[in-house]
Amino acid sequence: SLEGSLLPKDLKFSLKIKNISFNAIAPTMMMKVLTKINNSPKVHSCYKKLSKSEIENIVADSLGDAINSMQFMCMSYFKKPLSVQGSVSSSEDGSKRDSSLFLFHALGKILYSKRDASKKSNQDVLPTHLKMFERDPLISNPEPSGKDVR
Numbered sequence: 001s002l003e004g005s006l007l008p009k010d011l012k013f014s015l016k017i018k019n020i021s022f023n024a025i026a027p028t029m030m031m032k033v034l035t036k037i038n039n040s041p042k043v044h045s046c047y048k049k050l051s052k053s054e055i056e057n058i059v060a061d062s063l064g065d066a067i068n069s070m071q072f073m074c075m076s077y078f079k080k081p082l083s084v085q086g087s088v089s090s091s092e093d094g095s096k097r098d099s100s101l102f103l104f105h106a107l108g109k110i111l112y113s114k115r116d117a118s119k120k121s122n123q124d125v126l127p128t129h130l131k132m133f134e135r136d137p138l139i140s141n142p143e144p145s146g147k148d149v150r
Helices: 002-006 009-014 027-038 041-046 052-061 066-079 102-111 128-133 143-148
Strands: none
Touching (some): 027 052
16 A cells, blocks of 8 residues: 555654545646646646646546646647647547556566566576576566557
């Protein structure tokens, strides 16, 4: 859980912290902040300005990660040609949780690939000073995942 990774166990024990909870941000407050970010002059130099309805979609679909969703949406619109920008459907919407997490799922497949100890070979043996970094061979090849990220 997120609660366990925020503070070390010894600090929680010494401060007698049993539970950490976070209150949800009101949609109106989130809308104000995202509108302020959207109207910032620094944002316009790098990203396309979003419409009010697009910001409302981000607030509704962000699930606690509104700024990240906004960045994905701005980047996806900024890179598309003008003729394509007006015809973006809701399934291609950058604020949708599944599409914004695709990059992180692909990174997870590469960084935390499953390994098989039974396929260990003597050919790929590391020198003795690097033995502590030795890992079992990968079950699957992560290369296709890397090509899908683009």
